[in-house]
Structure formats: structure tokens, C-alpha cells
Amino acid sequence: MNDQKQLIEKSEKFYRDCIPHISIDTVVFGFNQNELKVLAIKMKFNQQWFLPGGFVRKEEDIDVAAVNILKERAGVSNIFLEEFAVFGKKGRNESHFDDYDDGLWQKQRFISIGYYALVDYVSVSPKADALSEKFDWLEVNSLDRYQITMDHKEIIQKALMTLRERITYKPIGYNLLPEKFTLPELQRLYETILGRTLNRGNFYRKIKNMDILVKLDEQRKGSARKPPDLYSFNKVNYEKALQNGINSW
Amino acid sequence: MNDQKQLIEKSEKFYRDCIPHISIDTVVFGFNQNELKVLAIKMKFNQQWFLPGGFVRKEEDIDVAAVNILKERAGVSNIFLEEFAVFGKKGRNESHFDDYDDGLWQKQRFISIGYYALVDYVSVSPKADALSEKFDWLEVNSLDRYQITMDHKEIIQKALMTLRERITYKPIGYNLLPEKFTLPELQRLYETILGRTLNRGNFYRKIKNMDILVKLDEQRKGSARKPPDLYSFNKVNYEKALQNGINSW
Numbered sequence: 001m002n003d004q005k006q007l008i009e010k011s012e013k014f015y016r017d018c019i020p021h022i023s024i025d026t027v028v029f030g031f032n033q034n035e036l037k038v039l040a041i042k043m044k045f046n047q048q049w050f051l052p053g054g055f056v057r058k059e060e061d062i063d064v065a066a067v068n069i070l071k072e073r074a075g076v077s078n079i080f081l082e083e084f085a086v087f088g089k090k091g092r093n094e095s096h097f098d099d100y101d102d103g104l105w106q107k108q109r110f111i112s113i114g115y116y117a118l119v120d121y122v123s124v125s126p127k128a129d130a131l132s133e134k135f136d137w138l139e140v141n142s143l144d145r146y147q148i149t150m151d152h153k154e155i156i157q158k159a160l161m162t163l164r165e166r167i168t169y170k171p172i173g174y175n176l177l178p179e180k181f182t183l184p185e186l187q188r189l190y191e192t193i194l195g196r197t198l199n200r201g202n203f204y205r206k207i208k209n210m211d212i213l214v215k216l217d218e219q220r221k222g223s224a225r226k227p228p229d230l231y232s233f234n235k236v237n238y239e240k241a242l243q244n245g246i247n248s249w
Numbered sequence: 250m251n252d253q254k255q256l257i258e259k260s261e262k263f264y265r266d267c268i269p270h271i272s273i274d275t276v277v278f279g280f281n282q283n284e285l286k287v288l289a290i291k292m293k294f295n296q297q298w299f300l301p302g303g304f305v306r307k308e309e310d311i312d313v314a315a316v317n318i319l320k321e322r323a324g325v326s327n328i329f330l331e332e333f334a335v336f337g338k339k340g341r342n343e344s345h346f347d348d349y350d351d352g353l354w355q356k357q358r359f360i361s362i363g364y365y366a367l368v369d370y371v372s373v374s375p376k377a378d379a380l381s382e383k384f385d386w387l388e389v390n391s392l393d394r395y396q397i398t399m400d401h402k403e404i405i406q407k408a409l410m411t412l413r414e415r416i417t418y419k420p421i422g423y424n425l426l427p428e429k430f431t432l433p434e435l436q437r438l439y440e441t442i443l444g445r446t447l448n449r450g451n452f453y454r455k456i457k458n459m460d461i462l463v464k465l466d467e468q469r470k471g472s473a474r475k476p477p478d479l480y481s482f483n484k485v486n487y488e489k490a491l492q493n494g495i496n497s498w
Binding site: 019020021022056058059060061062063083085086088089090109111113164165166168169194196244245 | 268269270271305307308309310311312332334335337338339358360362413414415417418443445493494
């Protein structure tokens with residue numbers, strides 16, 4: 001409890017340097033075991049899952065605030081991070097902190113700015129602080145299994161829709177997949193983002209025609225009878241393809 | 250000047266009901282004479298062009314605030330309106346109102362939420378108020394010709410990039426074009442949004458294959474030797490095509 005008190009005192013000092021009514025929530029996407037996942041924190045005080053979030057200092061650009069929040073809360077830095085939407089319904093947060101120790105600051109109305117990040121799953125190892133029970137990765141396809149706080153499920157779904165819209169213009173595959181991946185893994189990632197199954201033959205043909213993949217002289221080791229080939233991205237061609245939009249007009 | 254004073258008194262009263270540090274700016278797109286344009290206001294006090302903007306009342310959802318701002322400032326309602334980005338650099342607005350009569354409220358730091366709207370050009374007839382010299386439509390392809398205030402040019406360009414990203418998922422053509430249009434007009438709209446020229450044959454073939462157009466038994470009257478055919482959208486098929494993304498995987 002002493003740790004908690006210290007943290008709360010520290011945060012009350014911090015709040016005085018922040019802009020009121022504005023918060024930031026981050027949706028950190030990772031891809032692992034053929035599933036798209038988002039990073040979340042289970043808070044001790046109400047046992048619900050929260051997105052890593054925070055506030056904007058009075059002298060800080062919002063983009064810088066988002067970088068700092070991810071560094072402090074989730075221990076990740078140097079990652080692809082982009083603002084995607086604002087969540088500003090009256091009443092979205094005000095009643096959710098009634099049982100919370102941490103002063104009145106949390107109970108004001110917050111308009112929250114959503115950022116999404118794309119990380120290589122294995123590079124992230126967040127640590128829980130004294131107020132949070134644990135960090136974990138929630139499967140995007142199974143969000144109903146978790147008690148997610150406030151409108152944070154809606155924030156995740158909106159971030160997923162943003163990936164869908166930006167899939168032709170942003171290096172989404174490049175940032176989410178490990179350096180070496182199989183075509184079934186790439187297809188699974190696209191299917192999760194697009195929210196539907198794709199015809200395998202068409203997908204492979206389209207992807208290969210783009211000239212953004214390099215076939216490696218390696219296979220994925222495992223139990224498969226015919227181990228799938230490994231690929232990596234040709235970064236120069238990938239960036240070039242993004243300029244006009246992959247698979248565009 | 251009396252009108253101005255009244256307006257300023259009215260707005261000071263209004264500010265007390267608003268959330269500090271948060272503003273809304275709207276990018277209203279219209280398509281006319283083969284050009285994509287945005288609605289802007291020339292302000293008397295500094296002779297610069299502003300996007301129609303405003304603030305969020307303490308009891309108001311941000312989406313509702315955006316609707317109200319467009320109704321009050323630009324006289325438009327019942328239109329396609331969507332949030333697209335946040336502009337939150339420290340210093341983006343604070344120094345721009347030094348010569349402005351209107352109290353200290355305008356000089357605080359504002360994080361501005363951008364909304365874009367798609368309107369049928371002919372349906373809009375905004376009226377200037379006592380603080381603004383006039384309303385006009387600025388050509389998106391010629392923004393350098395205008396003295397645009399603060400980061401409002403950046404806001405317009407980001408809105409255009411958003412159209413580009415959302416062109417496969419949002420009824421952009423449907424909302425921007427008049428009920429009847431020609432294929433060259435549709436192609437020009439796509440070219441402006443995508444920021445590059447498209448091959449005419451490919452574009453016509455793709456658009457026609459989507460089964461979203463209805464060819465009318467009418468031609469565009471004018472001086473052309475061979476008057477171009479008029480088309481309209483088949484709304485049912487258009488909405489269906491958007492569900493999975495027009496021209497998608």
C-alpha cells in the first residue's frame with residue numbers, strides 16, 4: 001500500500017503540469033501465434049483491463065506525449081506510432097473512477113486522443129506498476145472474453161478499422177511481422193485486419209505481383225509435412241509501393 | 250463596430266460554457282467546375298483565411314459540437330461529417346490572436362480536433378458575420394495562393410490525405426458529386442483526391458466493373474463536339490461495395 005500511496009502522490013504532482021480534460025489512450029498492436037493482439041493493463045482497483053494511457057503536459061506536443069506515455073507505461077520506444085481518432089462523448093469516463101483513491105483529477109470529463117502503435121511482439125516486455133495487477137496481450141478477435149473498461153473496447157475496434165483503411169498506405173505488415181514470416185502468416189494478418197477471409201490463390205498472386213517480398217532459402221521449422229517457405233520484405237520496394245498505395249487505383 | 254462588440258460579448262458568454270483548451274476545425278469539401286474545394290472564412294482582423302471552427306460545450310459530445318459549429322458558422326446541416334485528426338503542437342495558435350479584440354480566451358493553448366465534411370457544392374450558401382469579411386471556396390490544388398492562418402493549411406492537407414485513405418470505405422464520390430455527373434468529372438475527383446493522374450481506360454473499366462454506376466439516357470449539354478454521357482450512382486450497389494472496400498483485396 002505504501003508503494004500505491006507514493007505513486008498517487010507522484011501522479012497528483014504530475015497532474016498539475018498537465019492540460020485538463022485531455023487524455024491519450026494507446027492501442028499497441030502485436031502479431032503472435034497467428035493472432036493480432038493488443039497490449040492492456042489489468043488495474044487492481046476494479047480488476048478491469050485498460051489501454052496504456054496518460055496525459056499531455058502543458059509544454060508538450062501531443063505526439064511527444066504519446067511517445068512518452070508508451071515509454072513510461074509499456075516500456076516500448078522507437079516504434080511506429082500514429083494518432084487515429086478522438087473519443088469525446090460526454091460521460092465516457094466521469095463515473096468510472098468512483099472507487100479510485102486518486103483524487104478528483106481522474107473524475108473530470110476527458111476527451112481522449114487515440115494513438116495506435118505497431119510493434120514486433122517479441123520486442124515488448126512491459127512491467128506492471130504498484131497500481132496494476134499485470135500486463136497482457138488481448139486477442140483482437142476475442143475481446144468479449146475480457147472485462148474492458150469504459151469505451152476502451154470501442155477504441156480498440158476503431159483502431160482496427162483504421163488499420164483497415166490505412167493498409168494500402170502504411171507499413172503495417174512491415175512493422176507487425178517478424179523479419180522472417182510465411183505467406184500463411186501474412187495472409188492471416190491481412191484477414192484479421194480486413195475482417196474477412198481471403199482467397200489464398202488470389203492473395204498470393206496479388207502480393208507476389210507487387211514485388212515487395214523476398215523469398216528466402218529457408219523454411220519454417222515445425223511439424224508441417226511440407227514446411228512453408230519463409231519470406232521477408234524488400235524494404236525499398238515496399239516503401240515505393242506505399243507511396244501510391246499498395247493495391248490502389 | 251457595434252455589431253462586432255455584440256458578437257464579442259456573446260462569444261465571451263459562450264466561452265464560459267465551453268471546455269478549455271479544445272477546439273474544433275472543419276474542412277468542408279465541395280466539388281465544382283472540375284475542382285475540389287474547401288470552404289474558408291476571411292477574417293477582418295488579420296485578413297487571413299480560417300477554416301470554420303468553434304468549441305465544445307461542457308455538456309456536449311464532440312460530434313454534436315461539430316454538427317452545431319457547421320450549422321452556425323457555415324449554414325450547412327444534414328451532411329456527411331467525420332472526425333479525422335487532431336492538431337496539438339505546442340504553440341500552434343497561442344500567438345495568432347495578439348491583435349484580436351476578443352479577450353484572453355483565444356490566446357490559450359488549443360488542441361484542435363479536425364472534422365471533414367462532404368457537401369454538394371450547390372447546396373451551401375454561407376453568410377459572413379460581423380467579424381468575417383467573406384466566405385469563399387479555396388481550390389485544394391492552389392492553396393499557396395491564399396494567406397491561410399495558423400496550421401489550417403496543414404489541416405486541409407491532412408483532410409485530403411484522409412479522403413485518400415478512406416476512398417475505398419466511405420461514400421466520397423456519392424456525397425461530393427451532384428446527382429448526375431460525367432465519367433471525366435468522376436475521374437477528375439479521384440485524381441485530385443489521390444494526387445496523381447489516372448489512366449482513363451483503366452479507370453473507366455474498373456469503375457464500370459464495380460456495377461455502382463447507372464448510365465442515364467442524357468448527356469451533359471455544352472460546347473463539346475460529342476457531349477459526354479451522364480451517370481448517377483446506384484446507391485444500393487454503392488453501399489454494398491463499400492462494406493468490403495471498393496477496389497479492395
